Amino acid sequence: MADDDPLRVAHRLLAPRIAYLIGTRSRNGTANLIPVSNLTSVSTDPQQIAIAVYKQWATYENLHSAAGFSVTVPTIEQLDGVWKLGARYSKYPASEPAEKLSCSGLEIDDGLSGYGPVVPAGLGWLSCHTIARLDLGGDHGIVIGQVETVRFNPRHLNSDGTPKGATRPLMQQTGNLFTTAADALTSVRYFQQ
Numbered sequence: 067m068a069d070d071d072p073l074r075v076a077h078r079l080l081a082p083r084i085a086y087l088i089g090t091r092s093r094n095g096t097a098n099l100i101p102v103s104n105l106t107s108v109s110t111d112p113q114q115i116a117i118a119v120y121k122q123w124a125t126y127e128n129l130h131s132a133a134g135f136s137v138t139v140p141t142i143e144q145l146d147g148v149w150k151l152g153a154r155y156s157k158y159p160a161s162e163p164a165e166k167l168s169c170s171g172l173e174i175d176d177g178l179s180g181y182g183p184v185v186p187a188g189l190g191w192l193s194c195h196t197i198a199r200l201d202l203g204g205d206h207g208i209v210i211g212q213v214e215t216v217r218f219n220p221r222h223l224n225s226d227g228t229p230k231g232a233t234r235p236l237m238q239q240t241g242n243l244f245t246t247a248a249d250a251l252t253s254v255r256y257f258q259q
Contacts, residue, residue: 081238084103084235085103085236085244087148088102088125088136090129090132091181093128096163096164097164099174102119105118113212115192115210115213116210117209118207119206129196133196134211135182135194136181136184137192139190141234142234145244146171147171147185150170179215181194184217186219187219188219189223193213194211197212231250232249234247235247
């Protein structure tokens with residue numbers, strides 16, 4: 067297919083998507099954290115999420131050997147650090163995960179989740195136990211995780227996960243183009259009485 071073929075970029079219609087940070091550990095225990103925008107809730111009872119990760123990345127290998135993973139929801143203010151964490155995609159010159167984590171400039175905690183590092187200053191984070199791995203033949207593999215722990219950052223969210231104001235999540239439009247939600251709006255509901 068040609069580079070200008072719309073089928074090659076059909077996924078762009080699904081943008082903007084939140085650029086989540088997926089935390090994992092390798093078989094030897096090396097912590098890693100990368101941005102991934104292919105994530106969605108697939109069940110609310112129990113709480114389960116699905117992520118799709120490019121098969122050529124170390125995170126894909128980590129997800130297939132580890133018992134789980136972490137998910138952080140970063141804010142637009144954390145864009146520079148998130149971009150550095152995406153070194154394989156962004157071409158940021160960090161060769162090892164430890165170097166990348168250090169150079170990101172983000173506060174990273176490797177002890178809050180047993181599955182991978184998190185960024186406590188984000189909107190919040192999840193710790194997920196892997197319950198399924200799927201390979202549908204594409205260039206990404208799918209992992210389903212069941213949420214074991216959730217932490218809502220009290221600076222941005224109430225204890226029930228509702229926002230205290232505009233949360234400004236980091237959202238990827240495409241490539242290195244990012245955006246965020248500008249306003250929090252409430253819809254008016256009409257009920258027939």
